[in-house]
């Protein structure tokens with residue numbers, strides 16, 4: 001990541017509507033730095049593909065513009081954008097051999113045969129498919145086809161590569177292997193990658209930064225750690241990792257700390273959403289940030305919780321409790337000496353620090369999932 | 370259990386009846402065509418089996434009608450006309466039909482259904498009506514009784530076949546392939562030539578074969594529009610039946626049957642290749 005200076009790709013207030021009624025991409029502002037691995041993450045239908053297709057040039061924004069290297073690409077047809085693309089269904093040419101598939105972008109550029117062969121060989125090496133030149137795509141496994149598709153998107157040395165759920169059709173083990181492979185290739189070449197997935201774990205593993213999309217809007221752009229630790233919106237908190245949400249009302253604000261009234265209790269939490277006293281709010285807290293406290297007076301936030309069930313997961317225990325009149329509240333505690341005595345139906349004292357509990361925009365109850 | 374036994378017995382009877390019925394239908398369809406083949410080897414100028422033929426006398430059989438059509442100038446000209454008009458009309462129909470199918474398969478194209486209907490209409494309009502209409506229209510343009518006129522008319526009749534077969538193959542074509550090619554820097558023509566056309570070729574070729582067959586056995590339009598100079602094989606057969614009843618037209622008919630079988634085999638082969 002170079003970080004300095006102008007971003008490589010800029011979405012400027014980009015909106016898109018296919019039918020003139022529903023807005024599929026809504027006022028997106030997004031900067032992508034040169035050399036970074038940026039992932040567009042969102043549930044199906046959130047507009048990820050549309051965002052990518054506008055950058056590739058297969059769709060035009062209804063309003064706003066996209067700049068690459070500081071220049072608007074509005075009037076540039078896809079073939080002049082020099083962007084490598086990997087499609088979910090691979091889109092390999094079935095009537096050409098692997099070698100011919102890889103040579104295609106080079107021949108189109110008028111490269112001579114010798115150089116062409118050399119490049120194709122190098123690209124196959126990169127994806128560890130040496131010796132597959134003469135096979136047809138139909139004779140390859142899904143994972144191999146995906147590697148060919150990646151090699152083909154890279155063989156002409158594009159500065160920007162777009163990948164639309166490239167691993168969606170693979171089984172889990174292969175997917176994990178390919179995630180690692182794509183990461184390795186990205187590191188080797190230093191090319192800018194815009195990656196699309198609906199799988200938050202995949203996004204967390206692979207990305208330098210993640211842009212979370214919801215209903216065509218960018219909810220938050222951040223590196224994986226920040227996204228996990230400091231979600232700015234309840235949707236992000238819910239979408240990334242496991243999360244407990246409590247719905248309440250803001251009773252008081254003191255600096256960064258709000259007092260929120262939830263199910264008969266007052267909880268102190270850190271204020272993220274610009275809320276006022278009297279506003280509805282959603283509190284978000286990670287299951288691993290809740291402690292079971294042996295004695296009271298440890299933290300400001302202390303609640304009595306009723307254990308509904310306990311799942312033993314080896315290195316930690318997972319408790320499902322009811323607290324503040326909210327059921328399905330999850331707590332993860334390390335499996336240390338002394339926890340063996342916990343039983344379903346027990347009442348325990350749980351606690352957390354105000355800084356681990358975030359006041360976010362109110363989420364209508366039962367929304368999502 | 371008993372019910373099953375009865376149904377199986379019933380099934381056996383009906384199954385045989387069904388097979389018999391199918392055989393009858395096939396005989397009804399094919400016998401008139403098959404009977405032409407031995408008759409075309411008749412040594413006598415009759416349309417019936419002579420006693421000698423039935424006795425399998427070698428003398429009663431001959432190739433004289435085949436020799437006659439090969440040597441006869443009118444038949445050679447008819448064949449040349451048929452091939453020239455057929456091939457030209459096929460090239461036109463294939464090119465135009467493929468272009469039309471490409472356009473009609475684009476979701477952004479306005480009035481798709483209407484345009485498709487219009488292009489397909491020559492297939493459902495009775496030929497006699499098309500032929501009469503074409504005759505008046507082409508006469509005004511001075512195209513009646515010219516080769517060009519017949520080529521255009523046959524191209525119009527052949528285009529719907531191409532539109533239909535190419536549209537069908539395009540339905541199975543992954544548009545992402547074109548996008549992928551474009552993203553790699555290929556212009557629209559290169560994308561079409563190197564990616565799309567090779568993949569929809571089976572549809573294009575079978576459409577072309579149908580278009581050629583449509584022209585090759587077409588007689589109504591030729592009757593209306595063709596002069597002496599534009600006589601095609603079917604037109605020549607027409608005169609043959611009316612003017613001089615000779616087994617020579619049976620020999621021609623056998624040629625046409627062989628042609629037709631070859632066409633069908635090719636189309637079927639293409640269809641299977643495409644299905645893979």
Ligand SMILES: Nc1ncnc2c1ncn2[C@@H]1O[C@H](COP(=O)(O)OP(=O)(O)O)[C@@H](O)[C@H]1O
Nearest residue numbers: 018019024042043044045046047048049050051
């Ligand atoms: N070509 C199109 N025409 C009309 N609507 C479309 C088209 N492509 C996508 N959409 C709609 O736009 C919305 C977002 O789609 P998409 O960008 O594919 O989302 P994602 O890739 O996140 O699943 C969906 O509601 C989808 O139905």
Ligand SMILES: [Mg+2]
Nearest residue numbers: 048049050164
């Ligand atoms: Mg998508």
